[in-house]
Amino acid sequence: PYNQLQKLREIVSTLDYLRAAIIFPSPCGLHLDEDKIMTTDIFSIKFGDSRDQECAIDFNNVSFSHPLFILYTSGTTGPSKKLVHSVGGTLIKVVMEHMLNGDMNENDVVFYNTSVISFY
Numbered sequence: 001p002y003n004q005l006q007k008l009r010e011i012v013s014t015l016d017y018l019r020a021a022i023i024f025p026s027p028c029g030l031h032l033d034e035d036k037i038m039t040t041d042i043f044s045i046k047f048g049d050s051r052d053q054e055c056a057i058d059f060n061n062v063s064f065s066h067p068l069f070i071l072y073t074s075g076t077t078g079p080s081k082k083l084v085h086s087v088g089g090t091l092i093k094v095v096m097e098h099m100l101n102g103d104m105n106e107n108d109v110v111f112y113n114t115s116v117i118s119f120y
Contacts, residue, residue, distance in 0.1 A: 008111050064088030 012021050068087045072080045098104045 062087055 008021060012018060065086045065088060067084050068090050069085050071083045071085065073083065074080065098110075104110060
């Protein structure tokens with residue numbers, strides 16, 4: 001495995017508009033003191049702790065097929081087509097990629113970023 005934390009620190013330090021980069025818990029105990037890099041424990045305390053109503057996030061239960069995002073094809077061979085991705089389908093795909101294809105588990109540290117695609 002490759003530790004990408006230094007690269008993440010460099011990227012985050014150049015993004016003035018970034019509010020936070022969230023790092024999911026790791027059994028190896030990452031100790032990060034940067035203002036913009038936080039573990040999910042810190043994120044939970046700052047933004048999701050239901051005991052603090054000022055910071056609580058309102059999560060909505062939605063169906064498996066509820067639309068999550070829309071991607072558009074490039075349109076190089078005709079008009080662009082929209083592709084609607086569902087909450088459940090996206091969750092299954094992410095789990096498959098990370099656990100099955102990537103052989104990732106609770107001992108891995110992962111820096112995951114998106115490619116340049118358009119979300120609408």
